[in-house]
Amino acid sequence: MLKVRDIKVNYGKSKIINxxxxxxxxxxxxxxxxxNGVGKTTLLKSVVGLLPLVQGSIDFFDQDISTTSTHDRSRLGIAYVPQGREIIPYLTVEENLELGGYAHRNNSDDLKQKVLTYFPALREHLKRKGGVLSGGQQQQLAIGRALMSSPKILLLDEPTEGIQPNIVAEIANILNRIREEMSITIVIVEQNLKFALKIAEKFIVIQKGEIVVQGKTNELSQEIINSYLTI
Ligand SMILES: Nc1ncnc2c1ncn2[C@@H]1O[C@H](COP(=O)(O)OP(=O)(O)OP(=O)(O)O)[C@@H](O)[C@H]1O
Ligand SMILES: [Mg+2]
Structure with missing residues (x-):
C-alpha cells in the first residue's frame, strides 16, 4: 500500500534521512x-507530508503522494498520532475527537460511537477538557482522534512514552483490536521493545537516517537489539 523509494529529508543543511x-x-x-535522534520522527513526518522530500518518492496505493498536502494524505487514508500526542488542552475530549474527522466532513456520530467502544475511559470524560486527562488517557484520545479519519494506515510515534505500564498494556490490546476489527495497517515508532513486540510482526531498524536491518520480529536477535537499541 505504501512504497517509499530512496527518500532524503533535511532540516536546513542537516541531512536527517539519507x-x-x-x-x-x-x-x-x-x-x-x-x-534517540536517528530520524524516526522525521521519517513519519515526511510520510504524512509535514516535511518535504529532498529526493525520492512515496506512493500510496500506486498514487504518487510525494508532494500531496498533509490534509489530502489524511483524506486518502493516512493517519498520524504524533510524538507527545498534541491534544488541544482547552478543547473537550469530544471536540478533540471530532477534530480528527473534521477534514473529512466525517463527523458521523456512528463513527464516534464506534471509536469510543475502544476507549471506555474517554467516554466517561467526553465533556472534560483534554488538558486534564492523564498521559495515558491523552494517548488514547490521540489514537481515537486519528481513527476519526477512517484511516487505512495508522502511524504512531512513540505511543508509550511517559505512560504507566498498565495503560501501555491496554494500548497494545486496543491497537491489536483496531488492526483486526477495523482492518487498519499499523506502523509504530517505538523504543519500548516489549510493547512493540506485542503488536508488530515486522521491524525496521534505523541508524543515522538509514535502514540498517529489517525483517520479521520473530527473527529479531539479541545481537541486533544490543547493536542498535538502548536497553
Ligand atoms: N525541527 C528541527 N530542526 C532541526 N533539526 C531537527 C529538528 N527536529 C529534529 N532535528 C534533528 O534531526 C535528527 C533526527 O530527529 P528525529 O526527531 O527524527 O529523531 P527520533 O529518532 O525521532 O528521536 P527520538 O527517539 O528522540 O524521538 C536529530 O538529530 C534532531 O536533533
Ligand atoms: Mg522521535
Missing part, C-alpha cells in the same frame, strides 16, 4: 526502532 526505501503492505504490523 536514502531510505521500504514497502508497507496492507495488514502489516510494523515497528520502526532505533536510538
Amino acid at each position: 536514502g531510505m526505501s521500504f514497502d508497507i503492505h496492507t495488514g502489516d504490523k510494523l515497528v520502526i526502532i532505533g536510538r
Whole structure:
C-alpha cells in the first residue's frame, strides 16, 4: 500500500534521512526502532507530508503522494498520532475527537460511537477538557482522534512514552483490536521493545537516517537489539 523509494529529508543543511526505501503492505504490523535522534520522527513526518522530500518518492496505493498536502494524505487514508500526542488542552475530549474527522466532513456520530467502544475511559470524560486527562488517557484520545479519519494506515510515534505500564498494556490490546476489527495497517515508532513486540510482526531498524536491518520480529536477535537499541 505504501512504497517509499530512496527518500532524503533535511532540516536546513542537516541531512536527517539519507536514502531510505521500504514497502508497507496492507495488514502489516510494523515497528520502526532505533536510538534517540536517528530520524524516526522525521521519517513519519515526511510520510504524512509535514516535511518535504529532498529526493525520492512515496506512493500510496500506486498514487504518487510525494508532494500531496498533509490534509489530502489524511483524506486518502493516512493517519498520524504524533510524538507527545498534541491534544488541544482547552478543547473537550469530544471536540478533540471530532477534530480528527473534521477534514473529512466525517463527523458521523456512528463513527464516534464506534471509536469510543475502544476507549471506555474517554467516554466517561467526553465533556472534560483534554488538558486534564492523564498521559495515558491523552494517548488514547490521540489514537481515537486519528481513527476519526477512517484511516487505512495508522502511524504512531512513540505511543508509550511517559505512560504507566498498565495503560501501555491496554494500548497494545486496543491497537491489536483496531488492526483486526477495523482492518487498519499499523506502523509504530517505538523504543519500548516489549510493547512493540506485542503488536508488530515486522521491524525496521534505523541508524543515522538509514535502514540498517529489517525483517520479521520473530527473527529479531539479541545481537541486533544490543547493536542498535538502548536497553
Ligand atoms: N525541527 C528541527 N530542526 C532541526 N533539526 C531537527 C529538528 N527536529 C529534529 N532535528 C534533528 O534531526 C535528527 C533526527 O530527529 P528525529 O526527531 O527524527 O529523531 P527520533 O529518532 O525521532 O528521536 P527520538 O527517539 O528522540 O524521538 C536529530 O538529530 C534532531 O536533533
Ligand atoms: Mg522521535
